[in-house]
Amino acid sequence: MNQGHRRNRKRRNAIVLVAGLAAGGVGLALVTMQANATDAPRATTRAASPISCPSVADRLPDVPQQARAEVDRNLELLRSQIAEAGNRLATTRGQGGPDFVQNAILGPLKDKRTATVDRIALAISRTGAPRPQGLSGLAACTLAGGRGQQGRGQQGQGQQGQQGQQGQGASPSPAAGNGPVPEDFVDITKVAPNVPARPRSGRNASKGVFKTRCGVNAEGRHNSDNVIVAPGVGNGAHHTHDYVGAIGVDAFTTDDTLAAADTTCTNGDRSTYYWPVLRDRGGVEQADAGKPGGGAEGNIGKILTPTSASLTFVGSPTTKVVAMPRFLRIITGDAKANANGGANANAAWSCTGFENRVQLKDKYPICPAGSEVVRTERFQSCWDGRNTDSANHRSHVAFADARGRCPAGFKAVPQLVQRLTYSGLAGSTAFAVDSFPESLHKPITDHGDFINAMPERLMKQAVSCINSGRRCG
Known part of the structure; x- marks a missing residue:
């Protein structure tokens, strides 16, 4: 990292x-x-x-x-x-x-x-x-006005054309030059197994699992803000996010308003979990076709609601975990990975039935009949013991190494594993994750955001569950 x-x-x-x-x-x-x-x-x-x-x-x-x-x-x-x-x-x-x-x-x-x-x-x-x-x-x-203005003009013409085609019963196609491209997709049945073996658990491993159940955002809570990266700035993400957990999170959310928010989670977890939406780009346009975060910035198509959204906290193969501090902020993955070189990319795409064998970082999967598209984000699991955020939103947390060990000076905390599934996309190459306009909807730009706002008692339960090897939630 x-x-x-x-x-x-x-x-x-x-x-x-x-x-x-x-x-x-x-x-x-x-x-x-x-x-x-x-x-x-x-x-x-x-x-x-x-x-x-x-x-x-x-x-x-x-x-x-x-x-x-x-x-x-x-x-x-x-x-x-x-x-x-x-x-x-x-x-x-x-x-x-x-x-x-x-x-x-x-x-x-x-x-x-x-x-x-x-x-x-x-x-x-x-x-x-x-x-x-x-x-x-x-x-x-x-x-960006010099080049981007022209691009947006082309895109606007494309959308008008798409709407005209819809009137004749034809499906719209993504605007030219907006991505993704055919090379961004691969038939998962033709990909060699690439999932490495997990680190061997030591005597002091924390083997438990704690689940928090917060729904799939069936209510359609969306916005194009990012309170971690751009607090106080509307449309700071330039793409649309799904939100579960705390209700009403936007660019102006503070720690105090987060702590007092209602939540979609069944256990009182007021954390916010958000990720860029996935869209079906071969169907009907969404209501945000001309709005910031949506079609005005190249994010076109129908927003897909996940069929499942699993939020699981797991332990360390080498040590017991300590409680996350309240309001700890973690971003995993890189929304601009295609431009930044991929060092912070953490995307993992697969299909149900293939997850233990194949995980894709820079390709979307073409899934076989009966299989669902899967997005998995494994968040950083090591914390510096002091800070809840850092200037680049990364330095205060870190990934464990191949043996499951945290860097010197860092402590193991419960690791959030976010797994989203989507049905109805078998065989499709007409879907894409929302992105910044310049990121061209590349699969490598997938990412996830999390602010811990669990009540202290709930975090203690999670730590106890994980350290004692139980499955809870």
């Missing part, structure tokens, strides 16, 4: 959102901060295109203690540079020729970011740690 350094949740890179390029000018800028809900403007991101800058924090190795203050300062500077560029974009709209935005805004922004990421790399290398490689490639930012 890519180990980013730990920072307070209040100090996060900014995301500057701007309207798409219009004829002869630049649209109005909307600046929002990717910060926690107490200090972020409560603006809904309805603009079509962002100034999109690669995340430097997500690409950093574990930052030595001696360098953290300087790295923090420079990460904060990156945030302010993006905000300043967004403000300039707004105040200069309509000025200059066709190259004005590149020459006057994006070009200078790249130069500033180049110098800043170089200072970050230098600060780390001064401690004797290896100098991070590849950071200079993160300096360039883009205004």
